[in-house]
Amino acid sequence: MxxxxxxxxxxxxxxxxxxxxxxxxxxxxxxxxxxxxxxxxxxxxxxxxxxxxxxxxxxxxxxxxxxxxxxxxxxxxxxxxxxxxxxxxxxxxxxxxxxxxxxxxxxxxxxxxxxxxxxxxxAGLLQYLSAERLGPRIVQNSSALPHNLIEVGCLGEFTAQVLHERGSTSIDPKRFAPEVDPKTTYLKAHAEAWLSKLTRTVWIDTVGYRDIGSYGLKFRVDEDWVSPTNMGFGLTYALPIVVAALTAxxxxxxxxxxxxxxxxxxxxxxxxxxxxxxxxxxxxxxxxxxxxxxxxxxxxxxxxxxxxxxxxxxxxxxxxxxxxxxxxxxxxxxxxxxxxxxxxxxxxxxxxxxxxxxxxxxx
The missing domain is CATH 3.40.50.300 (P-loop containing nucleotide triphosphate hydrolases)
Known part of the structure; x- marks a missing residue:
């Protein structure tokens, strides 16, 4: 169309x-x-x-x-x-x-x-990611919308929350990363795989601090878990694009x-x-x-x-x-x-x- x-x-x-x-x-x-x-x-x-x-x-x-x-x-x-x-x-x-x-x-x-x-x-009908996205942050703010309406945000500021709340939900099979077993359908696995193709092999973990309205991101490379501030801008800028596309x-x-x-x-x-x-x-x-x-x-x-x-x-x-x-x-x-x-x-x-x-x- x-x-x-x-x-x-x-x-x-x-x-x-x-x-x-x-x-x-x-x-x-x-x-x-x-x-x-x-x-x-x-x-x-x-x-x-x-x-x-x-x-x-x-x-x-x-x-x-x-x-x-x-x-x-x-x-x-x-x-x-x-x-x-x-x-x-x-x-x-x-x-x-x-x-x-x-x-x-x-x-x-x-x-x-x-x-x-x-x-x-x-969620996912119209998403806009500005050129001026958020850089590496140890914690991100949370959206006040219901979980089924949350998007990554114009700056990528809610990406950690989307992954934390919806990371175990299934995505469209047409958007599966080719390296992932097709029996694995959940968002987080395919976000990790696509991000790894864009940057380096990486795993993602999230943590929710609901009492203060924040969510955290961590990346694992090799055997070490690393905060976003120690991984540079590339992963932080690319991840919201990947998550937005997979959840659209x-x-x-x-x-x-x-x-x-x-x-x-x-x-x-x-x-x-x-x-x-x-x-x-x-x-x-x-x-x-x-x-x-x-x-x-x-x-x-x-x-x-x-x-x-x-x-x-x-x-x-x-x-x-x-x-x-x-x-x-x-x-x-x-x-x-x-x-x-x-x-x-x-x-x-x-x-x-x-x-x-x-x-x-x-x-």
Whole structure:
């Protein structure tokens, strides 16, 4: 199922449409609009889920959008964000956002088929992991929601609680890690296995401090149990992505910014492969990345491992020198339909420059 996201009057977008396939990649130059696509989608989800007639611009999903004037395109009188399901529903659901220059909220009016994309309180329907996730912590805070509604949080701040409370529950077999005995169905085992592919072989343990509303994480490498603060940032940043993907609802939306953060290049490639595998297993994945390794992991998942068909993924390249983002299709062999200038070509540029260096001749 392909969704069409249409954005009008929001920040840099006067009028733009994006396909949201099972796996959608946003890549390109800093400050060119990638995050704005994600923010528009999060604003839409707020409007669809809250029939209050307004959405907050600062707070939900850890967004800090400022005032309404800050997000209104200079050439537009209002903001309109719409979603349409191409395969089943020819009609779109749309919301119009308006407000005053200094308002820190936006008034919302539904102008489409209300309720089509509403996201009721159910864990795993929409999860957003910000680029600014929590670093290593010995303990994490707890969510006040019932256990069946808890998600990892925008910063990954509830990951320990999700693993502690739901670690022994079964997950979708399509998301099993290949190294784990298929008779082992529970979340914690497969989270450990996938995390080990991204980082190093590791086991996870959790502890609940319910009297103070906290949960702790520990990692075991070799024979030693180690606190997160002694394991570095890579595991801590990657674990919420793994847990969110494994607990997502079928057709649930997982939005991840910079999944490559703090990972070794080999881990970044494995992260791309993991996200492609999750997309093939029924999670709709929207990823914003600056890593050619993540992209190449996705390409290998399509062309080498064949876990995801090429037509189920798409990349958008954002270049401020161009009028609009450029759509790149994947090929069955894991290639791309074309390779624009500036699109993950810095390695070739640097190597070419190095090969032109001539050593001084000996006299």
């Amino acid at each position: 392909t969704l069409q996201l249409r954005i009008e009057g929001f920040k840099a977008f006067r009028e733009e449409t994006f396909e949201l396939r099972p796996l959608t990649v946003l890549a390109g130059v800093n400050g060119a609009g990638k995050t704005s696509v994600i923010q528009a989608l999060l604003m839409f989800s707020q409007a669809a889920d809250q029939p209050s007639g307004y959405v907050e611009l600062n707070g939900p999903f850890r967004l800090n959008l400022g005032t309404f004037n800050d997000i209104l395109n200079i050439d537009s009188p209002q903001i309109r964000i719409a979603l349409r399901d191409d395969s089943h529903d020819p009609d779109e659901e749309a919301f119009v956002f308006s407000g005053g220059e200094t308002d820190q909220f936006a008034s919302v009016k539904s102008v489409g088929r209300s309720g089509r994309f509403a996201m009721p309180r159910q 609802q079928t057709d649930g939306l997982l939005i991840v910014e910079n999944p490559e953060a703090h990972l070794h290049p080999a881990g970044q490639s494995q992260m791309g492969h993991f996200l492609a595998t999750m997309a093939a297993a029924g999670v709709r994945v929207l990823v914003e990345t600056h890593s050619d390794h993540v992209l190449n992991g996705i390409r290998r998942a399509i062309g080498e491992s064949c876990v995801l068909s090429a037509e189920r993924a798409v990349t958008y390249y954002f270049d401020p020198s161009q009028d609009r983002p450029e759509k790149l299709e994947f090929t069955a062999a894991g290639g791309l339909s074309h390779w624009p200038s500036g699109f993950f070509d810095q390695y070739q540029i640097d190597v070419s420059a190095l090969t032109r260096i001539r050593r001084p001749r000996r006299s």
